[in-house]
Amino acid sequence: MELPGGPFNADGRAVNEALVGALMAAAIKGCAACVDRLLDDVAGDPACVARLVEVCRLTALRLHRGEVPGFMTDDDDRFGPAAPELKRLVRAATAAEPLAEVCEQLTAAERRAAVGYALELLVGQLTLANSVGLHDGETLAEMCCAISALLVEWWFTTVPLAAREFTEIWRRWVHGHREAGLPGNGVHAVALVLGAVLHDQALQDQVPVEKLGTLVFTRVLPALREPERAGEILSAFAAPPNTDDITVPVKRFARSNPAFLAEMCSLARHTLTVHAEDCPHGLREPHHACTLAHRAPALSGGTEVQVAAPTPEEGRRVALPRIGYSEDEPAEGTPGGYGADYIWQINVDRILLKRFDAGIARWNENISEDSSISEPNYEHEIGLEAFTCPACGSRASFLAEGCWDDPLTLHCRCGVTIMSPVGAPPEDLGRRILKRLILCEADPAYAARRLLPPLAQYQEREHEGRVGSWYRGPDSEDVALVEAIDVNDDDLARALTAALQPKLPERHGGRTLTLLLLQVLYALSAPAVRDSEDGRTLAEAVRTLVADLQEESARWAPTRQPLVDRLQTWRAEGGPQMWQDAWSRTLEVAGRHFKRHRVGDGRLSDGCAALTLAQYLLAREADTGGVGEITMDDIRGLLSPGGADESDRNPAEVVRQWGARLQTLGHDLDAADDPVAQAWRHLRTDRPTDTYGAGREPALTLGLKDLLGERSYYRIHF
Secondary structure, X not given: OOOOOOOEOOOOOEOOHHHHHHHXXXXXXXXXXXXXXXXXXXXXXXXXXXXXXXXHHHHHHHHOOOOOOHHHOOXXXXXXXXXXXXXXXXXXXXXXXXXXXXXXXXOHHHHHHHHHHHHHHHHHHHHHHHHHOOOOOOOHHHXXXXXXHHHHHHHHHHOXXXXXXHHHHHHHHHHHOHHHOOOOOOHHHHHHHHXXXXXXXXXXXXXXXXXXXXXXXXXXXXXXXXXXXXXXXXHHOOOOHHHHHHHHHHHHHHHHOHHHHHHHHHHHXXXXXHHHHOOHHHOOOOOOOOEHHHHHHHHHOOOOOOOOOXXXXXXXXXXXXXXXXXXXXXXXXXXXXOOOOOOEEEEEOOOEEEEEOHHHHHHHHHHHHOOOOOOOOOXXXXXXXXXXXXXXXXXXXXXXXXXXXXXXXXXXXXXXXXXXXXXXXXXXXXXXXXXXXXXXHHOOOHHHHOOHHHHHHHHHHHHHHHOXXXXXXXXXXXXXXXXXXXXXXXXXXXXXXXXXXXXXXXXXXXXXXXXXHHHHHHHHOOHHHHOOXXXXXXXXXXHHHHHHHHHHHHHOHHHHOEHHHHHHHHHOOOOOHHHHHHHHHHHHHHHHHOOOOEOOOOHHHHHHHHHHHHHHHHHHHHOOOOHHHOOHHHHHHHHOOOOOXXXXXXXXXXXXXXXXXXXXXXXXXXXXXXXXXXXXXXXXXXXXXXXXXXXXXXXXXXXXXXXXXXXXXXXXXX
């Protein structure tokens, strides 16, 4: 009789399938003499004992709705035909211990007893299965593992930063302990630990599969706070057999590495906390027992709003969307003349918030990993947008109410109340939003005052950055924005609108400067803010900042020039015919390799100028047919005997020798009207060798190394 499992067990040990099959067939046929004879043979082979126990355990799982009966594992349970030796082995199989090795630790008599009881139990199971059938529905263990995986994946999907942090943690375990064979990206490892404790809690609360939604999943937090206890639960958890590729290595590694188990418990605990905090049923009930059913809409990705109150008469409450949203700490304290217990009721037209877009972040990450995209078009992950009612999608006409230190209560005209949890910390999004609304209601000019500090900080960072060796001019997107702003327009809001072309109330993504000016525009659009002293101060500060950025942009404008245009400008300065021929050949090469490049830090344009000078110098000295005879190897020889990658010659000495050879050809290196001498003087200037270091080297050698170096990304060829 063929038993499942194959010729080898999970640890690679050979199993005598014929021997196990013969014993099973003898037992089915009721041949006592054959069974008695074969029992000794099977008991003498630990791998065969392990196979029979594994099949017996798996059959029990199929018969008992995914649970291992207590009489197969519990030494105090006397119900059922199971000896202590068999129970020991079933527990070992469940805990993912190397079962054949455990069998070797038993005596021959103990193995024979385990095999005898396993055989008797398996025959009875097969007889029962033949009459009533095996359970093929979803088991409690399967449901708990599936739900725990959804809980973890929801968290990582909505908070990509948490996913990235976890990825780094997981890599540390995988790379440091390859022998453990930890599979996947780690989500299933956390889900297995969480699924085990959820399953344990469901058994304690007597919650069947059909009513699993009623399980108060936060009740497992105490077990997750005690990794040792969670480890015991994980070890005894009869995980679904189809997850063995995850279950076995994770259980084994958790047993041998307490730090790993503690980290998985911590991540599982944080996952549940995030879900409980986002449950609308507990917004004003700090001790609310959140159930799995409460998280169903979020887990399923549905758009239906979670409602805390069951009837329209009681009103509907929804949780304040906060994943990805941010709000700065209020710049001022409680408005003067109002007590901390004063209840504010504020009509709000629109509430602007910054938001990190997880979907865009994933899109950018996918683009960055796609090697087929040569020019990735990244989108802005941070944006400014109007707050949206999660029930009706409205972005306007809200009524905010509450005291200074209260969590946010926001009434939408659709009848839904958007709330933040009453037990939220002071830095909670809802509390900060309410404080901003209160300060603006007490004094509209606060909308301008709150923007002055970040504006000053931005300008300070900008000036500090300009002195760094790594600075290469303002960002091209910032340049396009500031150059479009008319600082002389008396109506700054109008000038900003023309430049920004705001998408509000829809999401408007952008860099820091874009989002800052967008907030300024929104503030100055209100007459009460624009006409206030603080509003005028803000407008003047913005004009000063933009004018400074425009001046800096003009200073760096040459670096934004297309590289080929820069080369054509140099060529247009004239010179001998052979000099012009050298430029023509260089421009042909540059047009192929650098058609879309900008001048930038100048190294590529300097390299092209040096390439032209080298061709001219060698062609003149050779007195042959012209620059077309010059090869790349000839030019590399001008740098050093070993080529562009060698450094056995002083770069300054290379430049000096080039100058001496030009003088031999009749060039006055100080002549103002000689384009060849002008190019040499430009190329002898020292430039930074890298972004952050203090090293410097002549532009001639730096540029040619970029163009001719064997390992250079910009390497060219004639």
